[in-house]
Amino acid sequence: xxLDALRDELTEVLRDGVITDPAHLRTYECDALTGYxxxxxxxxxxxxxxxxxxxxxxxxxxxxxxxxxxxxxxLSGGAxxxxxxxxxxxxxxxxxxxxxxxxxxxxxxxxxxxxDISLAAARYGLYYSPDPSSQQVCTIGGxxxxxxxxxxxxxxxxxxxxxxxxDVVLPDGTPTRLGGDAPHQxxxxxxxxxxxxxxxxxxxxxxxxxxxxxxxxxxxxxxxFDSTKDAGDAVTAIIAAGILPAAIEMMDNLAIQAVNxxxxxxxxxxxxxxxxVELDGPADEVQARFTELLEKCTRATRVTVARDxxxxxxxxxxxxxxxxxxxxxxxNYFVQDGVVPRTRLGEALTRIAAMGDAAGIRVANVFHAGxxxxxxxxxxxxxxxxxxxxxxxxxAIAELCVELGGSLxxxxxxxTDKACSMPRMFSADDLATMQRLRAAFDPRGLCNPGKVFxxxxxxxxxxxxYRPHPLEAAxxxxxx
Ligand SMILES: Cc1cc2nc3c(=O)[nH]c(=O)nc-3n(C[C@H](O)[C@H](O)[C@H](O)COP(=O)(O)OP(=O)(O)OC[C@H]3O[C@@H](n4cnc5c(N)ncnc54)[C@H](O)[C@@H]3O)c2cc1C
Numbered sequence: 001x002x003l004d005a006l007r008d009e010l011t012e013v014l015r016d017g018v019i020t021d022p023a024h025l026r027t028y029e030c031d032a033l034t035g036y037x038x039x040x041x042x043x044x045x046x047x048x049x050x051x052x053x054x055x056x057x058x059x060x061x062x063x064x065x066x067x068x069x070x071x072x073x074x075l076s077g078g079a080x081x082x083x084x085x086x087x088x089x090x091x092x093x094x095x096x097x098x099x100x101x102x103x104x105x106x107x108x109x110x111x112x113x114x115x116d117i118s119l120a121a122a123r124y125g126l127y128y129s130p131d132p133s134s135q136q137v138c139t140i141g142g143x144x145x146x147x148x149x150x151x152x153x154x155x156x157x158x159x160x161x162x163x164x165x166x167d168v169v170l171p172d173g174t175p176t177r178l179g180g181d182a183p184h185q186x187x188x189x190x191x192x193x194x195x196x197x198x199x200x201x202x203x204x205x206x207x208x209x210x211x212x213x214x215x216x217x218x219x220x221x222x223x224x225f226d227s228t229k230d231a232g233d234a235v236t237a238i239i240a241a242g243i244l245p246a247a248i249e250m251m252d253n254l255a256i257q258a259v260n261x262x263x264x265x266x267x268x269x270x271x272x273x274x275x276x277v278e279l280d281g282p283a284d285e286v287q288a289r290f291t292e293l294l295e296k297c298t299r300a301t302r303v304t305v306a307r308d309x310x311x312x313x314x315x316x317x318x319x320x321x322x323x324x325x326x327x328x329x330x331x332n333y334f335v336q337d338g339v340v341p342r343t344r345l346g347e348a349l350t351r352i353a354a355m356g357d358a359a360g361i362r363v364a365n366v367f368h369a370g371x372x373x374x375x376x377x378x379x380x381x382x383x384x385x386x387x388x389x390x391x392x393x394x395x396a397i398a399e400l401c402v403e404l405g406g407s408l409x410x411x412x413x414x415x416t417d418k419a420c421s422m423p424r425m426f427s428a429d430d431l432a433t434m435q436r437l438r439a440a441f442d443p444r445g446l447c448n449p450g451k452v453f454x455x456x457x458x459x460x461x462x463x464x465x466y467r468p469h470p471l472e473a474a475x476x477x478x479x480x
């Protein structure tokens with residue numbers, strides 16, 4: 001491995017697109033999981049796909065690990081650099097190449113923000129559906145890597161359901177395309193295999209997304225409840241009745257307090273929990289479903305129906321500001337991301353509250369209730385030395401989700417944060433199979449190393465019982 005030689009080679013290709021200044025490198029030391037920080041050896045800022053390929057080829061030639069980075073809003077440490085490796089930032093690839101209103105698709109570069117795709121499509125009455133709360137900032141490349149979700153994924157599905165094709169630079173520097181402009185491709189679904197692999201199989205340099213028609217009618221309500229259990233029961237009743245809202249979001253009182261201290265969303269500060277429920281579609285259908293929806297909210301203490309588009313935007317501003325708003329309540333916090341079966345929401349919230357009490361740490365809840373996708377916000381103070389206790393609580397909450405029959409992550413990914421919990425959800429054989437897929441793309445392990453999979457160094461594992469390597473077992477090599 002030669003970083004000096006790599007730096008010289010990259011400077012020749014990228015010119016001003018190489019950062020080596022230690023102060024500037026610190027900008028890239030973490031993503032939104034700020035508890036983990038590593039300063040990279042250098043940062044490459046390519047301008048186009050050819051430069052990305054050249055940068056990756058150079059890394060491969062010099063045996064240097066590399067990490068792709070979009071906007072750095074990831075919450076699982078997926079874009080955390082390695083000290084002996086480089087960051088390849090996609091921030092300069094931010095062109096909307098084409099919006100095709102007839103085929104309802106857009107072709108964009110990976111550094112385009114999620115929201116900018118919808119803004120570019122709006123003149124045709126179209127939009128890009130997956131809507132992470134970070135959509136003003138996060139990039140479509142990061143969304144593909146994380147298979148990102150958002151409030152409206154309940155009805156419309158996650159990123160994976162809206163990607164037709166991606167241009168990728170494989171870890172040896174080879175450019176290729178996965179998927180195609182037509183929705184159904186023959187052969188192995190390598191596009192499906194790639195989406196959600198957290199930047200470990202290659203770097204996305206172009207994305208063809210599916211666009212949807214902007215719904216004709218949208219109706220939104222906020223329902224207040226005396227307890228999170230009542231709110232959770234309402235969610236179960238709505239879904240069981242066959243109503244499929246575009247979104248069902250829940251916030252508890254602590255999250256409401258944080259939002260109210262930050263923006264005016266009109267939320268009642270005294271309510272124990274609220275649901276934001278949105279219906280969309282043709283006017284007649286929305287009206288009929290809205291009546292049924294109100295019937296399922298009979299235990300609500302108050303229901304506020306959005307008066308108009310401006311009021312609806314105000315409500316959503318409150319919801320989407322929630323993660324950042326929690327900074328008003330606590331100097332530091334972890335955003336956890338786990339999934340439980342919807343019917344176990346109430347049980348999960350009760351147990352999380354008890355775990356928080358036992359640890360002496362406050363936990364706020366704001367989440368995609370319709371999907372059972374929890375986002376407990378674990379509040380702590382670094383200055384008061386609470387980091388380790390909060391981190392242990394956050395991990396225990398993720399593992400509780402698995403125990404309840406759910407998942408370690410709904411949309412934020414495993415990254416660095418939850419790699420050590422993967423054996424709670426997957427057997428050794430499962431993990432080995434995933435590693436084989438990874439190795440098929442990246443046999444040398446240079447592409448975003450140390451993410452997703454538990455490693456003894458990362459997880460402080462003690463070595464298990466000795467097991468001979470298959471070559472040793474076959475008598476081809478011997479143990480010294
Ligand atoms: C306030 C806030 C709210 C959020 N709300 C949501 C939400 O509602 N739903 C949700 O799903 N997420 C949410 N997130 C998490 C985050 O925004 C998403 O994971 C997002 O997709 C990350 O995009 P990014 O451009 O910031 O990627 P980064 O953080 O830069 O990178 C994330 C991962 O993607 C990889 N990557 C980035 N670009 C590429 C590329 N071009 N090719 C290959 N790999 C790449 C990186 O290596 C890393 O592993 C939120 C985050 C914040 C801070």
